[in-house]
Amino acid sequence: MIEIKDEPKGLRVKPINNGTVIDHIAGGQALNVLKILGIAGTTDATVSVVMNVESRKLCKKDIVKVEDRELLEREVNRIALIAPAASINIIRDGKVMEKRTVDLPDEIVGVVRCQNPNCISNTLEPIKSRMLVKTKNPVLLRCLYCEQPLTDRIAEYLI
Amino acid sequence: MFMKRHVLSMREFSRDEIDSVLDLAASLEPYARGRKSDMMAGKILALLFFEPSTRTRMSFETAMNRLGGSVINLGPAEGSSISKGESLADTVRVIGGYADALVIRHPKEGSARLASQFSPVPVLNAGDGAGHHPTQTLLDLYTIKKESHLENLSIALVGDLKYGRTVHSLAYALSLFGADITLVSPASLRMPDPIKADLSSKGTRVRETCDLGEVINNVDVLYMTRIQRERFPDPVEYKKVASSYRITPEFLAGARENLIVMHPLPRVDEIAPSVDETPHARYFQQSFYGVPVRMALLKMLIGNGA
Numbered sequence: 001m002i003e004i005k006d007e008p009k010g011l012r013v014k015p016i017n018n019g020t021v022i023d024h025i026a027g028g029q030a031l032n033v034l035k036i037l038g039i040a041g042t043t044d045a046t047v048s049v050v051m052n053v054e055s056r057k058l059c060k061k062d063i064v065k066v067e068d069r070e071l072l073e074r075e076v077n078r079i080a081l082i083a084p085a086a087s088i089n090i091i092r093d094g095k096v097m098e099k100r101t102v103d104l105p106d107e108i109v110g111v112v113r114c115q116n117p118n119c120i121s122n123t124l125e126p127i128k129s130r131m132l133v134k135t136k137n138p139v140l141l142r143c144l145y146c147e148q149p150l151t152d153r154i155a156e157y158l159i
Numbered sequence: 160m161f162m163k164r165h166v167l168s169m170r171e172f173s174r175d176e177i178d179s180v181l182d183l184a185a186s187l188e189p190y191a192r193g194r195k196s197d198m199m200a201g202k203i204l205a206l207l208f209f210e211p212s213t214r215t216r217m218s219f220e221t222a223m224n225r226l227g228g229s230v231i232n233l234g235p236a237e238g239s240s241i242s243k244g245e246s247l248a249d250t251v252r253v254i255g256g257y258a259d260a261l262v263i264r265h266p267k268e269g270s271a272r273l274a275s276q277f278s279p280v281p282v283l284n285a286g287d288g289a290g291h292h293p294t295q296t297l298l299d300l301y302t303i304k305k306e307s308h309l310e311n312l313s314i315a316l317v318g319d320l321k322y323g324r325t326v327h328s329l330a331y332a333l334s335l336f337g338a339d340i341t342l343v344s345p346a347s348l349r350m351p352d353p354i355k356a357d358l359s360s361k362g363t364r365v366r367e368t369c370d371l372g373e374v375i376n377n378v379d380v381l382y383m384t385r386i387q388r389e390r391f392p393d394p395v396e397y398k399k400v401a402s403s404y405r406i407t408p409e410f411l412a413g414a415r416e417n418l419i420v421m422h423p424l425p426r427v428d429e430i431a432p433s434v435d436e437t438p439h440a441r442y443f444q445q446s447f448y449g450v451p452v453r454m455a456l457l458k459m460l461i462g463n464g465a
Contacts, residue, residue, distance in 0.1 A: 118288050120269040125246050127273060145269025146290055147168070149353065 013048040019067040021089040021096075022079065027052045027060030029082050032155045034064060036078045036111065037071070045069060073100075078111055080104040082155050084137050104133045112141060112150065113157045119146040129159065161459045165275040165282045168291040169328045174335045181301050183455035184448070190225055191450040199228030202461055205258035207233045207250065207274075208285070209241070209265045214424065215285045215294070218449035219262050226454055231258060248277040255279040259461045263287075281460040289324050295423060296328040298452040299382070302445040306419050307379050312338040315374045318384035318404055318429065320350040325423045326384055327354055334363040341374045342367045345400045348390065371404060376413045381406070381439075383422045383429050407431040411439055421445050 025033055030049045034040060039047055046067035055061035076088050080102035090098040110128035114121050121129045121143065130144035141150045150157060161179045163171070190196045204223045208216050220230045233241075233254070241250065247270060255261060255278040263274050264285040271284030271291070286292040303309055314333065316326045320342055330340055330350070340363060342350050349367065358365050368374060375381070386404060391397035405428055406420065422430060422442040434440055 114269075116268060118266070118268050120247070120265075120267040120273045120287075123267060125273060126248050127276070143269065145272050146288075147170075148268070 013050055013063075013065060015094065016048075016065050016067050016091055017094045019046075019065065019069055019091055020071045021091060022064040022066075022071075022083075023061070023087045023089060024055065024085050025062040025064065025079075025083040026085065027062055029155065030062035030064050032082050032158060033062070033079055033086075035158050036081065037066070037075055039066065074105070076100060076102055077105055078108065080136070081108065081112065081139055081141075082158075084139065104136050104139065106133055107131065107144070108133060108141065111159060112154060113159050114143040114146060114148055115150050115153070115157055116143065116146050116148040119143060119148065121145045163460070165271075165284075166293050166456055166460070167271050167275060167282065167284045169293045169296050169332050170291075172293070172332070172335075177297070177300060177332065177335065180297055180452065180455050180459065181304055183458060184297075184301050184451040185305075187226075187454040187458070188451045191222070191447070191454060193225070195227075196225065197227035198458060198462060199223060199226035202228040202260075203231055203258045204228060204457065205231050205233070205254045205261045207254060207261055207263045207265075209233075209263075209270075210286070212264055212285065214446055214449060215264065215292075216262075218446070219283075219285070219453050222450050222453040222457060225450070226457070228457075247273060251278040251282070260457065283456060283460070286324070289322060291328055292324050293328060294449070294453055294456060295325055296332050297456070298445065298449045299325070299329050299421065299423070300332055301448045301452050302421060302441060303380055303419075305448065306441045306444060307417065309336045309338075312336065312380065313341075313378045314338055314380040314382060315341045315343050315371070315378045316350075316382045316384070317343040317371060319348045319386050319390065320344040320384075321348040322387075322390065323384045326350070326382070329382065330354065330358055330365075334358045334361040337363065339364045340366070341378065343369070343371050343374060343404075345369060345386070345404075348386065371406075372410075375410065376415065379415065379418065381414075381418060381420045383420065383426070385422075385425070385427055385429060401428055405429055405431065406434060408433050408437050411437060414439065 030051050048065040050063040052060045070090050079086050086102050088100045089096045108131040112131050113129050131141040132144055134140040134142050161176050223230050251274040260281045261278055262283045262285050263271050266288050268288040268290040270287045275282040284291055320326050386401050388397050418439050419441040420439045424446055
């Protein structure tokens, strides 16, 4: 069993038995992480969000716990867009069974909108946005269609 | 070697691929001047111009007709399926079924790439918003090669370097040839930093100045572009800037003997008509060279056994 070191045990949110804990999200980005995971507004999932707690690794961090859902690798990797230091803990029967870091794929499809308002991908054409990942840290994306770069305001352009 | 299926952006061209287009264009020049050919007999080129165009559209038509092929035209978007709300994706799928290649100009950036994803036949980008216009860049390179030289070239790009897609693509392509580039523009219309950084990263020497007089005597090519009135909120400021980037025969008096002056046209005031009579003027040859260069691309993409 692997221990989650920075977990504020018993202080804010109790440990979960089954599901996924996303730790070391940069402070304030938890809601954007939920958005990336498609958990926004109405949901049946049991979700706990802790924001801006002290961390040894980051000054302030957020934690997201999604019960009874084990995140797939491609879902996990999307998180790297806005939380490149995040770690993912898969929990079964109260134990951390797997601990992963995030790694961006070479191309992100349908997750981030191009910031160029005149880009063809921001029209009603039957296509999904496609962003090529040029660098991973810091994250630099380039729209496949219009080649406009996107780097420091990625969260604003999440679909 | 040229193995492309589409022509979308100069970024996708290697130096070798550019050379092969220019070499083929040179061999096709007699046909561009009127020698009979049936190289493209039975082939149909579809022109989809969602924005007005004179030179690009007509030179594609000329290229295809002179090689014995034929051309079909979308015509004005009003009254066509576009005005009924058809997507570009559907339009290119349909017209791609009628033709052997599509030429597209569209106001949105990235539209040609989208078209290439849906078209069953090769797509040539003839300008996508402020994005790319690769056939213009190739004809510019052809002009420089024919009328000056591409090796050890010293070139000044002049005018609107911020919004002008032509100069962005050309500067990128020239970086593949190791050109010495001087950027001459008013402060408000400088070339964007990411594009300059891209050039420098390829080892290209790039200098910037606001003063055309400073460089005019030291370059092989003067590439003029139009400074658009609408870029300046203050008409007085526009007049001041526009007049400082206007060239006349007197202004060219101290220039190198073999200096050539290029312009993608249309020009407004930036080149005095009297410059046309000087040995430096090459802008009309430049626009003619659009025909052999576009012939070469068509032959490479859809010509038999190309």
